[in-house]
Amino acid sequence: MFFVLCANKFPHIGGIKVLIYIEIPTIVSAELFVDVSPDELSIALLEDRRLVELRKEKIDIQFTVGDIYLGKVKKIMPGLNAAFVDVGYEKDAFLHYLDLGPQFRTLQKFLNMAKTAKKGGVDLHKIKTEMDIDKNGSIADVLSAGQEVMVQIAKEPISTKGPRLTSELSIAGRNLVLMPFSDKVSVSQKIKSAEERNRLKKLLISIKPKNFGVIVRTVAEGKRVAELDKELKTLTRRWDESTAKIFNLKPRALVVGEIGRTSAILRDIMSPDFNSIHISDKEMCKEVKEYVGLIAPDREKIVREFKGDTPLFDQFGIEKQIKALFGKTVSFKSGAYLIIEHTEAFHVIDVNSGNRSKNASSQENTALDVNLAAAEEIARQLRLRDMGGIIVVDFIDMQKAEHRQKVFEKMKEAMTPDRTKHNILPLSKFGLMQITRQRVRPELTIETDESCPTCFGTGKIAPAILLEEKLEDSLKRAVEQQKNKNLTLKVHPYVEAYLTKGFPSIFLKWRFRYGFALKLIASASLSFLEFKIFDNKNKNKKVDL
Structure with missing residues (x-):
């Protein structure tokens, strides 16, 4: 961003006006x-x-990443070295041996004590830890069908699969992540200063309780001991209060819920x-x-x-942005656009220059310009849609190796704000880039195509002239059904403009007829002739007619 200051005439430099350019750093809000x-x-x-x-x-969604459940082992799968665990989902959740955590025996010891303990729970820091399980061991050595286990949702149910579980439990806070059944203190590698990382590690080692590990998050950089100590005590108290109720819980019960x-x-x-x-x-x-x-x-x-x-x-x-950014085709710069296709195994993104190529003086420079802009938009789309797994991007072909390197560096820079774990490979000689991105919840899919405004997808056209009567009839039935007149009618903005034009407008007549508590709201999320009626007194509950 630049600001231009126009100075007054200065006699010692010929009496001319001077333009001064001051660069102001751009601040992201x-x-x-x-x-x-x-x-x-x-x-x-x-x-x-x-x-x-x-x-x-x-x-009413359940099984959010971070929730800790008391589960029950349903089936042992030696061939997969894994078990299926019932946590209350329609399909049993998957728990692999490598996700049990080295201190699984200590976790089971704690669970057994907590199930038989009186009200007040068990102090984890007073328990003697057991030997770590063999990292190359078998699931049948530590688990059996019918056994109760404490597990945490690591990945939400996706498609036909149930949740993915782990027994390496953690409770996340703003600056710290508490790890019960561990004694390690780790510091985020994104904190660049070695001196600061050492300070934080020594600090947490000195204040953490026994049998609790801690991961220090990036935002903890520069934080004082009092603030970190307060958060650590809050997290341990949350663990103690939640696990104190285990003696009264049955399998499939939520032990520690993720915050809102x-x-x-x-x-x-x-x-x-x-x-x-x-x-x-x-x-x-x-x-x-x-x-x-x-x-x-x-x-x-x-x-x-x-x-x-x-x-x-x-x-x-x-x-309006949602309508423009979701869908198969996404425009991003001067006619250039992306085509995004989804398959069961991976996602494919094709970069197209559109009408840019018609006016291009240099095909190579045009390809570089479009690809650099596409890298920014692709990084944005990955975050928006929460796309996970393997993503293959087909950029416009570029002959020069330094241009392919520039696009690779631009993609890494654009992906920096993305908090989800990801890995980016350089462009191949065919112009393809491979990206892997961790998938912990279903991809967000929003249908941007609207139903036909005249037939609503049926293929048969209703008389459009009857819309006004249909709306009024629906309002009348809603007033009679709800036995109150505090209702809201949501319609497409064009229909709202039609209903409110003139004096007295059509909607004003309806308010005289059915009560002045009626409201009319325009909503761009509705298709042209779609409408919805809500009961304002019942927390805006939709009225089913």
Whole structure:
């Protein structure tokens, strides 16, 4: 970013005006938007008003990564060196021998003591640890069918597969990750200063309880001992309080639940760049404000409750970005576009120059320009859709090795903000780049194609002139069904404009007829002739007609 200052005339340099260019470093501003509906939670992260991350989850979803369950072994699979464990999901979860953790025997000893202990639980730091299991051992040596085990969700159910489990338990905080049944202290390698890493390691070794390990996260850099000690005590207290209830639990029960989804995202991505958090639900706003006050007391004021009638994502233009960024074809620069295909095994992304090639003075330079811009958009798409597994990118062919190297370096730079583990390989001589990205939850898929506005996908056309009567009839039945007039009608913006034009407008007549508590809201997420009616008194529950 540049600012241009125009100075006054200076006699000693000929009386001419002087233009002074001052370079100001660009500051990335981050905003979080949380939209809460009766059945779905939508979380959007914007950086400089550009959508970079999106989460859509059902309110009643279970088996979130980080949840710790009391499970029961259903079947031992010696050929896979793994076991299937019942944690309450429709399909048994998968637990491999290598995911048991070296201190599995100590974990089982603790579990057996906790099951028979009186109210108050068992102090882990007072337990004598058992020998580590053999890392080359067999699953049948340590587990048997019907055995109860404590397990943690490492990967959410994806497609036809059940959850992936681990017995190396951990509880994540803002600065630290607590590791019960371990004594190791590890420090994030992203902290570049060796002196700071040594300081943090010595500090945690001196304050952590016995039989608890700690991973020091990157955000802990520069933190004082009092702050880290407070968080460590909070995490150990959470472990003690949760495990104290084990004696009363039966298999398939949740032992330690991950914190709220919004708070978990804040815990991982909260940074000084955040300048606002908008939440459409009063209760969740209160919860997030308390959490922000805990991890960053001076930033509590950035959490704001959104009270507008227009849907949150429509008000801030997020819905429009979602429609543009999801789908098979994604445009990104001067006519260039990506084609994104998904298969069961991997994802394929094809880079196309579009109409850029028509005006290109140099094919090689055009290819480089488009590929560099594509690298940024591809990194954004991977975060947005949470694409995991193997991703193959077919860039536009470039003859020069230094240009292929530039694209490789650009991709690594663009992927730096991505918190998910990933690996990027240089371009092959065919212009293909391979990327692997850890997959811990199902990929986010949003259907951007809309149903035909006249037939709604049936192939038969209803008389469009009857839409007004259909809307009024639905409103009338909703008022009678709910026995209250505090309802909201959501329609496409074009239909909203039609219903509110003139005086008295059609909708104003409906308000006279059915009660002034009726509201009309335009929502770009609806197709042209689609509409929905919500009961405002019952937490905006959708009215089924």
